[in-house]
Amino acid sequence: MPYDPSAFPPFAVTVDLVVLTVRRHALCALAVRRGESPFQGRWALPGGFVRADEDLSQAAARELAEETGLRAHDPAQDNGAHLEQLATYGDPKRDPRMRVVSVAHLALAPDLPAPRAGGDASNARWAPVEELLQQNGYGRDGEPVAPLAFDHAQILSDGVERARSKIEYSSLATAFCPTEFTVGELRRVYEAVWGVALDPRNFHRKVTGTPGFLVPAGGTTTRQGGRPAQLFRAGGATLLNPPMLRPEV
Amino acid sequence: MPYDPSAFPPFAVTVDLVVLTVRRHALCALAVRRGESPFQGRWALPGGFVRADEDLSQAAARELAEETGLRAHDPAQDNGAHLEQLATYGDPKRDPRMRVVSVAHLALAPDLPAPRAGGDASNARWAPVEELLQQNGYGRDGEPVAPLAFDHAQILSDGVERARSKIEYSSLATAFCPTEFTVGELRRVYEAVWGVALDPRNFHRKVTGTPGFLVPAGGTTTRQGGRPAQLFRAGGATLLNPPMLRPEV
DNA sequence: CCAAAAGTGTTTTAATTACACCCATGC
């Protein structure tokens, strides 16, 4: 059917963010507490309206900066988080107030200081994704678990699955690390995201042998005890060949 | 920032379709001719507005049926096309008339009879994707090439790349085949989508040896001359392990 | 008989796995 630009149903368009990081050996996502109805007091993914003159990726980068202080990754720089579009959610009933289409984005960030949402720390937190995806029961603090607002559990679940599969064939796992990192730190990222244990020796050989994945940064460090480890930076490669293999079962 | 449901910029939301098929050894996409401004007379991807009470996937399935007569694939049935969300395009200037966010979908279909767009065959066609993505020069008919309308070249390019990578690790290539097909026909699908030549002997061993990819349908056929080939149906597997490997270079 | 496509067997090569083992530091 041809466009009819004069008669179309009006939509609100938002961006929602799945911001992932690895803290204390666990894959964590950023959650904010809702201050208003619907789902008042419940945890949700950060997000907000796309402005009239703004591209979708700009809106996502703006929300990310507002919530975390992170800039989206500029390939010319080496700071900031990786940011990519995830998927779009548009069920007519996903927001009870009106028709809202949400373009979800996925951000991967190194471990950060505690988050801030409007400066109020109690309204934003990093939480392990299994905790946020739990539909009932009790959390680690003994409080009853309430599911995420709206369809955010689905969005988070899709984002986690994207991250899990994408670190297989791309160098994106380095987005979870600081600028300089050791092979062991990178391995612990894979272990946290996949939820498996990897053989440190084979992992070391694999990542150092994959062309373009890592470049030596020069120094060494002892962060974990034991023998000092070489420091690396992310190499230029984005696609890994051969890919990292996620163990079965 | 919290939602402010009373004041949000209004958007139009559309779905655009990248409908791919394999015809005469070439990867082809469905294109429709625009009847009105802007880009009047130019080729574009099929698409249309999302209705007020419709989910995004419903809207995509409706547009697909309107343009091709195909039903979107119901896993319980064995007819219809594969349909999945591709990505969302929302540059403020992508449509000169107003702010339009388009949720692009990717459909994979077996070779079909000639398309119909409002019953008028001259306003819809299957065209090789390289032809549609060509930015200038002359087509096979000697006519000067005009780029696709709006940002549809980008959308088509993203859809083709998705299809190329997805047939590596999923059984989606069977979506390009009729219900029953031979190993040779499946191989020609891979060759057309990837644009490479594959070794028929290794390919045969690989696909018949991958559990769940193909199930024998019983009969044999001679469609290409030569020795009759066994007929197969798509098996239940969606993820291939090990994956099909796209040759390098 | 010959061309053409289907299908099987075999050899070579590369990658993954599962380890044994050594290295360099802090305590």
Added chain:
DNA sequence: GCATGGGTGTAATTAAAACACTTTTGG
């Protein structure tokens, strides 16, 4: 010394690539 994590070597297994060869049809 000894625990801890970093890093190298090596053999067994597995999959991919290259290609010789046989099978079954149509003309």
